Amino acid sequence: MVSCPEPCEILDTRRLEMDSAKLGISLNSAQLDKFCLYYRELVCRNSTMNLTTVTGWDDVVEMHFLDSLSVAGALPSETRAARNFIDIGAGAGFPGIPMKIAFPELCGTLVDATARKVEFLRDMVAALELTDMGVRHSRAETQAHCESVREGFDLALARAVAPMPVLAELTLPFCKVGGLVALHKTAAAADEIAAAHRAIETMGGVIRDIIRTGGDNKVLVVIDKIRSTPANYPRRPGIPSKRPLLGLATSQEPTR
Template sequence: MEENQFREVLAEKGIELSEEQMEQYNSYYRTLTEWNQKMNLTAITEKNEVYLKHFYDSVSVAFYHDFNKPLNIVDVGAGAGFPSIPLKIAFPDLHVTIVDSLNKRITFLNELASILNLKGVAFIHDRAELFGKNKSHREKYDIAMARAVARLPVLSELCLPLVKKEGCFIAMKGAGAQEEINDAGNAFELLGGQLKSVDTFRLPSENSERSIIKVAKVRKTPKQYPRKAGTPNKEPL
């Protein structure tokens, strides 16, 4: 996906990007590939592929949820900033917090935010299980999101405790999402969530399947969740 095609396809979906925003994506690409030579941020480095599989794929969540307001978003395990930094560029009023367990990635994100001149962003080095117990962050966010981090029963335990009541957890998944949804029903119930919608589409050009899964936060999460670090992955709900 070339830069102009990226801009045109988003415009067709009602997301108009300025020249300044296009330059931010271009700077993001340059910074990502420069840092990727020093540390493993992404296996995808060819420019058209980054625009399709990282930038477009990240912003695609906005086809199914309204980000045109100053929402408070937490992105769990964002790695190199996906999906929340491409979303932040497209929707500057978002307030974005990223939590990641690897400090090197936090260093990259701080440098990236400086280069892109992003305001209203915070990058926190922590395990998601510990972060979810922190009173400063627990049930404080309108949206918790994650993209390709872990299976849905695990992600639910890491993300739903961070969402305020009447907010939502959004998981971005590839092929096979329905199986994960089936496996996560118990986790949703235990953690105060309720499946709201599943939207499935295909990426342009390469035609691979993507699903946007929205889980509404209908009740407070019981205090025992998330469990101690490592447990959600070893013993999914």
């Protein structure tokens, strides 16, 4: 069991501050304090909730905080132009919470289907005093058909949630036409990305770029939303994973 870091323990934030600056993000002392509080709560709750496999401060900074902020480093103008974002399958809050800490002016929404993780997310939003940050307990397949959020976001994010063809169906319906989706993947996912072109097209998207982030092992798949997602997508819960849109013609109706 990992013990909770003591509140008085001083965490060295210099790397987080310097590497964020390399991404074009200037973090002030209040923001750095929020990252420290987030880390302490994450590690403390992890022993009973299995939120992360890495618990050391330096590892969390590299693998969670900076990786989450790589979206802004790769897409600086789009991030600053965005008014809102949604994080699908938010889990422990990555990348949504680091993005909200770094860009407090953005309105954010975190979506997760697991009740205990939703509880953690709500606790963190309150503890970190993240205003204009909502948490929804729902599956993406269901939430995407809610009029209040469907095609309502400038930026849709997801990290370590599902294979690319599934992610396309779960994220693009939330994105406005003219907005974009940014998906964290490993460089080894080239075949998976190639297999997702049809699903992306069906959902109204097109791959703009695949950007290397965090060294050679990680990439950010950037998808432009160029037309509205058909009303019958995403399909009902579980179907995108069971029957991913591999080679499905855009003219075909999905099986619900």
